[in-house]
Amino acid sequence: MRVALFVTCVNDAVFPATGVATVRLLERLGVTVDFPMAQSCCGQPQFNTGYRRETQPLVRRTVRAFAGYRHVVVPSASCAAMVRHHYPPFGPEAADLAPRVHELTEFLVDVLGVTDVGAYFPHKVAYHPSCHGLRLLGLGERPRRLLEAVKGLDLVELPGAEECCGFGGTFAVKNPDVSAAMGADKLTNALATGAGVLCGADNSCLLHLDGLASRRGAPLRTVHLAEILASTEEEPWR
Structure with a gap:
């Protein structure tokens, strides 16, 4: 299975280890991970502050970046929720992307059907x-x-x-x-x-x-x- 990683701007700028860990985890489970370089902010800060017009270019950019992928995995419930719940009103292409976006734990449990991922963390x-x-x-x-x-x-x-x-x-x-x-x-x-x-x-x-x-x-x-x-x-x- 091939998926696209939507790493989110917070993880990319401040917590890169999370993106690296997500890739390591998915590859360990036999998933091929792509990273579309055109991705950027999902537009949530602008949208939540009431700037709908300023959100539109970011929605369009995100839609283009992940076009063609059946599954887009996001290690962030916040950004996944933005796409799933707030993108559809921005147009049919945005509405098409919404159900293809999965928060990481959703993807693991619902799509891959696994709960034991072979992890070890003695804490x-x-x-x-x-x-x-x-x-x-x-x-x-x-x-x-x-x-x-x-x-x-x-x-x-x-x-x-x-x-x-x-x-x-x-x-x-x-x-x-x-x-x-x-x-x-x-x-x-x-x-x-x-x-x-x-x-x-x-x-x-x-x-x-x-x-x-x-x-x-x-x-x-x-x-x-x-x-x-x-x-x-x-x-x-x-």
């Missing part, structure tokens, strides 16, 4: 479900099923898991005090689990929480789910 982990994955995509138990199958991983319950971390893209810019307070609550809950690692399917959330943890001097690492699933005994995550 205590708490999972934070992002709002877009939880509410717009309805990822449900898919991420947890994948984590539960990882050898050596101790998955612990995160109190208030379904509560927003406070990032919310431009919400954090417009409402910094509220955003920080929400993040502090999420961080307190994560620390209460005793986990050394907090993982999620959106690096935007993890960026927010990692910043708060660093300021507090908290002993907690944030790691994208793809990096955990790509980790093996032969090539351990560090």
Whole structure:
């Protein structure tokens, strides 16, 4: 099977290890991964801020970049939700792309039909479900099923898991005090689990929480789910 990787601009610019991990994971499962070089931002920041006209060129560019691919895999629930839920009104070509875009855990569980990806990660982990994955995509138990199958991983319950971390893209810019307070609550809950690692399917959330943890001097690492699933005994995550 051949797929296209939509790595997202946040991962490309700030978290390249997530994109690398996604490719390693998919190739380990027998998937051929292409990276269309024409891809750029999906337009979510502009769209969420109300700039629909400025979003249109980015939608058209994304549609062209992934034309011809049956499956487009995205290691970001936020960007996958943008394409799936907000692209269709931009025209028939955008509407055609929407159902071909899969968030990573959806692709693994629903398309490839796997939950045990052969990963090894001997750490205590708490999972934070992002709002877009939880509410717009309805990822449900898919991420947890994948984590539960990882050898050596101790998955612990995160109190208030379904509560927003406070990032919310431009919400954090417009409402910094509220955003920080929400993040502090999420961080307190994560620390209460005793986990050394907090993982999620959106690096935007993890960026927010990692910043708060660093300021507090908290002993907690944030790691994208793809990096955990790509980790093996032969090539351990560090």
